[in-house]
Amino acid sequence: MVIIMVSVEIITVGPLETNCYLVCEGKDCLVVDPGDEAETILTILGNRRVLAVVATHLHFDHIGAVEGIVSSTGAPFMVHRLDWEMRDKYTQLARSWGFEPPNLPQPIFIDEGSGLPFNLKVMHTPGHTPGSISIVGDGFVLTGDTLFAGSVGRTDLPGGDIELLIRSICRLYRELPGNYIVYPGxxxxxxxxxxxxxxxFVPKSLCT
Ligand SMILES: [Zn+2]
Ligand SMILES: [Zn+2]
Structure with a gap:
């Protein structure tokens, strides 16, 4: 029997040092949060196949290379509908910070419980944005800008909600095994x- 493990590679891209993740099994990969530097990401992918491009949320620093990767691989783009509905606001936000907002292909919507390749599962973890998701694999979770090492996502941007953020993070603590690796945005x-x-900011003592 051949056991092929899912691997997680980190490529840090763009001016805000966003973590783009390649989640791969053999020659097949999922690209999560390609924030910038499409050429770099495509070079590292090499001849591996991209099954889907997923955004944990629609802030510009997580999606700058979506169009480049989708157009050269033909992979579908996936995001939560609630963030897609915010995209005009996030376009304005990017401009207000002096960044040119990226064009995006029409997405496929994913939500709580949606299945992704390699048995990955979507958790809807709103708070940083309304449509923020976490992606749960066997032994790890990709949390986007919901949960960081020692910190949490900001909630002062359009659609942010501190109560929802705390609830989402408490769900991660409650529902995932403690030894799971957290790969943040x-x-x-x-x-x-x-x-x-x-x-x-959100220790489990805050969770009721
Ligand atoms: Zn963000
Ligand atoms: Zn970010």
Whole structure:
């Protein structure tokens, strides 16, 4: 029997140092949050096949290379509908920060419980944005800008909601095993246990 493991590669891209993740099994990959530098990402992918491009949310620093990767691979683009409905606001936000907002292909909508390749599952974890998702695999979770090592996503941008963010993070602590690796949208990986015990902003003691 051949056991092919799912691997997670981190490529940090763009001016806001966004973590783009390649989640791969053999020659097949999912590209999560390609924020910028499509050429770099495509070079690292090499001859591997892209099954889908997924955005954890629609802030411009997570989607700058979506169009480039989709147009050269033909992969579908997936995002939560609630963030798609915010896209005009996030376009304005990008401009207000001096960035040219990226064009996006028409997405396929994903939501709580949606299945992705390699048995990955979508958790809807709103708060940083209304349509923020986390992507759960066997032994790890990609949290976008919901949960970081020692910190949490900001909620002062359009559609942000601190109550929802706390509820979403508490769900991650409650529903995922403590040894699961957390791969955030910015900064280094951590674990569910480390954050549940030590996260300064949302420790598990805040969860009821
Ligand atoms: Zn964000
Ligand atoms: Zn971000």
């Amino acid at each position: 910015h900064g280094p990986p951590t674990t569910i246990n480390d954050e549940a015990d030590n996260n300064y």
